Amino acid sequence: MRTVIRLKILANLIEREIRTSSAIENMIKMTNMHGRIISYLHRNEGRDIYQRDIEKTFMISGPSVSEVLKLMQKNGLIERQSVKHDARLKKIVLTDKGRQLDAEVQQSMDAVENEVAAMLSEEEFAAFEKTVEKLIQKLREKQDKEVV
Secondary structure, rough: OHHHHHHHHHHHHHHHHHHHHHOOOHHOOHHHHHHHHHHHHHHOOOOOOOOOHHHHHHHHHHHHHHHHHHHHHHOOOEEEEEOOEEEEEEEEEEOHHHHHHHHHHHHHHHOOOOOOHHHHOOHHHHHHHHHHHHHHHHHHHHHHHHHO
16 A cells, blocks of 8 residues: 555544544534644734635645635634734634633644554654654645745
8 A cells, every 4th residue: 555545544543533532523513624723823822823824834725724714713713803004914813612622632632642652662653753744844845846
C-alpha cells in the first residue's frame, strides 16, 4: 500500500479515536476543520486573526474558509468583529462556547496522543514527530512557491 494512503488511514484512525474519547459529537456537529480552527484561535488569543490567516495557516482556499467560518458563527463558536483600522476586515474571535469546546478537544487529543505515544518507544515517537514536522514544513514551502 502506498505511503500517502497509509498516512490518510492513520489520520482517519486518530481522528476517530479523538472523537470517540470525548463528548464532542453530543455538543455540536463539528468537522475536523472546525476543531483545528478553534484550536488555532485559542492558541492565538490576544492576536488579531483574520480569514486570510486561517487560509494561509491551513493551506485552504478563501471560499472554503468562508463557508466553514459561516457555519462556526451560526453554531455560536466564533464571532466576527470589525476592526477600527479597516472597515472591510473582520477579526475572528472565539466565543465562550468555542473556548469550552476547545478545552474538551484538547483533553481528548492529549489522551489519544499519550495512547499513541505509548505504542512506540520514546525514540520512535520522537523520530516520528520530527519526520512529520519536516514533511509539513517541506510541503508548505513547496506549495508556497507554487502559489507565488
